[in-house]
Amino acid sequence: MWISPQSGYPLRALLTLRWPIMWMGCRGLPRGGPPRRPYRKEVLPTPETPVVLVTAAEIRQYLRARGIPFQDGYSCLRTPSPFLGPWGAEAENWTEGSPHSLFIDKTTGHFLCTGTLAEGNWEDFQASVEGGAAGSWVSEGKGSETVDSHSNDVLRIWDRAVPLTELPDQEEIHVARTMFNLAKVSDATLKLFNVRYLRAARSLVFPWFSPGGLSLRGLKLLKAEGQGEGVCYVETTLPRPSAYHNLFGLPLINLRDVEVVLTSRELDSLALHQATGLPTLALPRGLTCLPPTLLPYLEQFRRIVLWLGDDLRAWEAAKLFARKLNPKRCSLVRPGDQHPRPLEALTQGLNLQRILRSALPAGHKSIVSFRQLREEVLGELSNVEQVAGVRWGRFPDLNRLLKGHRKGELTVFTGPTGSGKTTFISEYALDLCTQGVNTLWGSFEISNVRLARIMLTQFAMGRLEERLEEYDEWADRFEDLALYFMTFHGQQNIRTVVDTMHHAVYVYDICHVIIDNLQFMMGHEQLSSDRIAAQDYIVGAFRKFATDNSCHVTLVIHPRKEDSDKELQTASIFGSAKASQEADNVLILQDKKLVTGPGKRYLQVAKNRFDGDVGVFPLEFNKSSLTFSPSAKGKARLKKVKDDNELDPKKPPSRKGGGASGKQKDKAAQTPPP
Numbered sequence: 001m002w003i004s005p006q007s008g009y010p011l012r013a014l015l016t017l018r019w020p021i022m023w024m025g026c027r028g029l030p031r032g033g034p035p036r037r038p039y040r041k042e043v044l045p046t047p048e049t050p051v052v053l054v055t056a057a058e059i060r061q062y063l064r065a066r067g068i069p070f071q072d073g074y075s076c077l078r079t080p081s082p083f084l085g086p087w088g089a090e091a092e093n094w095t096e097g098s099p100h101s102l103f104i105d106k107t108t109g110h111f112l113c114t115g116t117l118a119e120g121n122w123e124d125f126q127a128s129v130e131g132g133a134a135g136s137w138v139s140e141g142k143g144s145e146t147v148d149s150h151s152n153d154v155l156r157i158w159d160r161a162v163p164l165t166e167l168p169d170q171e172e173i174h175v176a177r178t179m180f181n182l183a184k185v186s187d188a189t190l191k192l193f194n195v196r197y198l199r200a201a202r203s204l205v206f207p208w209f210s211p212g213g214l215s216l217r218g219l220k221l222l223k224a225e226g227q228g229e230g231v232c233y234v235e236t237t238l239p240r241p242s243a244y245h246n247l248f249g250l251p252l253i254n255l256r257d258v259e260v261v262l263t264s265r266e267l268d269s270l271a272l273h274q275a276t277g278l279p280t281l282a283l284p285r286g287l288t289c290l291p292p293t294l295l296p297y298l299e300q301f302r303r304i305v306l307w308l309g310d311d312l313r314a315w316e317a318a319k320l321f322a323r324k325l326n327p328k329r330c331s332l333v334r335p336g337d338q339h340p341r342p343l344e345a346l347t348q349g350l351n352l353q354r355i356l357r358s359a360l361p362a363g364h365k366s367i368v369s370f371r372q373l374r375e376e377v378l379g380e381l382s383n384v385e386q387v388a389g390v391r392w393g394r395f396p397d398l399n400r401l402l403k404g405h406r407k408g409e410l411t412v413f414t415g416p417t418g419s420g421k422t423t424f425i426s427e428y429a430l431d432l433c434t435q436g437v438n439t440l441w442g443s444f445e446i447s448n449v450r451l452a453r454i455m456l457t458q459f460a461m462g463r464l465e466e467r468l469e470e471y472d473e474w475a476d477r478f479e480d481l482a483l484y485f486m487t488f489h490g491q492q493n494i495r496t497v498v499d500t501m502h503h504a505v506y507v508y509d510i511c512h513v514i515i516d517n518l519q520f521m522m523g524h525e526q527l528s529s530d531r532i533a534a535q536d537y538i539v540g541a542f543r544k545f546a547t548d549n550s551c552h553v554t555l556v557i558h559p560r561k562e563d564s565d566k567e568l569q570t571a572s573i574f575g576s577a578k579a580s581q582e583a584d585n586v587l588i589l590q591d592k593k594l595v596t597g598p599g600k601r602y603l604q605v606a607k608n609r610f611d612g613d614v615g616v617f618p619l620e621f622n623k624s625s626l627t628f629s630p631s632a633k634g635k636a637r638l639k640k641v642k643d644d645n646e647l648d649p650k651k652p653p654s655r656k657g658g659g660a661s662g663k664q665k666d667k668a669a670q671t672p673p674p
């Protein structure tokens with residue numbers, strides 16, 4: 001288990017999934033400690049910059065102008081690959097049925113040759129066509145370096161793993177089958193999918209073969225650990241998660257298959273295939289993401305059924321992935337009591353074919369009746385906790401007020417200059433990111449290196465400058481977070497920023513974007529009326545982006561200049577009332593002490609569209625860890641108010657609403673933060 005060396009706080013505890021899964025990179029593998037890497041200045045993944053923005057129409061136009069034949073697919077354009085042989089000859093012999101082709105992503109222009117695994121961006125493709133030098137840079141796929149450096153580990157583990165049936169001890173086989181819920185999964189199915197068992201790690205091992213099935217590119221280990229009365233599953237991938245792009249089950253897919261069922265776990269794919277005989281594939285990182293690099297392998301399917309799990313999170317993820325795959329060909333299995341996840345359905349003896357037949361088309365209609373919505377409404381009513389969103393691990397009071405962090409919302413955050421807005425929002429976002437909320441930062445004021453340093457300090461809960469020997473350890477873990485940074489600094493055009501956000505949502509499945517701060521998109525208008533109009537336009541653009549992309553946007557806005565003795569109010573946000581009207585949540589960092597709590601600042605939830613609860617709670621700053629989250633000892637007291645007038649910090653706190661149920665619900669969230 002991965003435990004923070006400093007705090008002993010298991011990262012797993014930060015996860016809220018019913019089946020908590022985490023990735024540990026290479027740790028936990030029997031190979032003697034994490035590798036040391038040379039110092040790198042940029043420790044964080046950033047979206048490739050500049051992002052080459054190209055439209056599908058431009059790609060088609062270019063291919064036609066060059067006389068390159070192509071087939072228009074669901075999410076990619078398919079062309080002959082210049083990497084497979086001389087360009088002219090390859091193009092002449094190419095047919096739609098050719099086993100290998102070059103796939104160009106219609107949204108990003110990114111290409112992949114399935115024959116050689118060469119990949120690159122749209123500019124690379126143009127350069128290779130125009131320069132005729134394509135053949136010389138074959139197989140420079142991203143992550144191939146990582147695969148190479150780990151290939152020995154991969155082979156060693158694979159060689160040591162054995163098919164479950166070959167374990168010497170029947171008792172051991174029985175225990176393994178019970179732990180992984182394999183009672184109904186046959187030996188033949190395990191063999192067909194080439195699943196092995198590593199005794200030393202008590203883990204199932206799922207191989208990642210190259211598309212032709214010739215070489216082993218990586219592995220996933222699944223370990224079952226008893227936890228109370230339940231079992232907790234821990235995943236480890238080689239190479240590390242960001243480079244692990246295994247569509248598990250691909251070698252079993254026939255070129256003529258036109259239907260596939262996508263699952264979020266390997267064992268679900270096994271169960272589904274065994275019960276239905278249908279082609280099945282498992283996504284490499286479950287519900288977290290569908291990397292566009294995998295789309296070419298899914299182009300051949302005319303129908304894709306997504307059966308990703310049994311809860312609302314799985315349903316949300318299925319809807320998002322269907323957009324990427326092209327909703328016209330997708331159907332979704334709705335989670336519910338009668339529709340558990342495939343492995344569970346097999347164990348319970350349910351009819352998996354029938355469940356698949358009940359899958360709903362993902363195609364979006366502009367006008368719907370309640371009849372089409374009623375199942376969705378029922379889903380929300382029976383999953384109230386999940387509808388409330390991801391709960392913070394470090395801020396129980398935010399959970400109590402906002403209930404959680406939900407997709408598609410806009411949060412406006414303000415506070416006096418230098419009060420610690422960036423520092424607070426960094427911890428608030430980091431908390432969510434460690435729980436699987438894929439995050440994109442737009443930090444226009446402070447550099448990404450400085451921001452990353454703040455976040456890493458908050459992640460490690462202390463100054464790393466005093467314990468540099470731990471740097472690699474923490475940086476490795478930090479690197480595994482789905483955290484990305486826009487590389488903009490200073491004034492930016494709103495269009496460019498929104499385009500980059502669209503790109504990031506598509507490529508990295510971003511669910512939370514933080515913009516710090518809005519003033520950097522407002523240009524240099526001198527007249528205050530122009531500035532206000534510009535701000536309204538920008539707020540509108542972010543609002544639309546959040547709604548259209550089911551992505552939460554947290555927008556930092558400076559307040560108007562006001563008397564520094566007074567608390568800020570919603571009306572103190574710079575500009576017209578548009579920002580607070582459009583926002584689902586308004587948070588204000590008040591540079592004042594709450595008489596009733598520790599710390600010199602407090603946070604005010606001034607608007608909460610989800611359920612209306614507003615209130616304040618104290619923030620105590622810890623200078624060494626740069627955190628605001630309450631310490632284990634600190635008991636933050638909450639004051640609930642209905643309007644700004646009651647926000648006088650000198651008044652004793654009064655409790656309105658909330659009730660006992662809220663109290664009980666937050667008990668878990670009040671566990672000591674890391």
Ligand SMILES: Nc1ncnc2c1ncn2[C@@H]1O[C@H](COP(=O)(O)OP(=O)(O)OP(=O)(O)O)[C@@H](O)[C@H]1O
Pocket residue numbers: 415416417418419420421422423424445600601621626
């Ligand atoms: N509560 C606090 N007490 C003392 N120092 C703090 C507190 N919060 C943040 N700081 C420190 O104050 C400095 C400024 O913090 P930060 O950049 O987060 O403020 P900000 O409100 O975002 O500033 P700006 O208004 O310029 O955007 C940082 O060095 C930070 O470590």
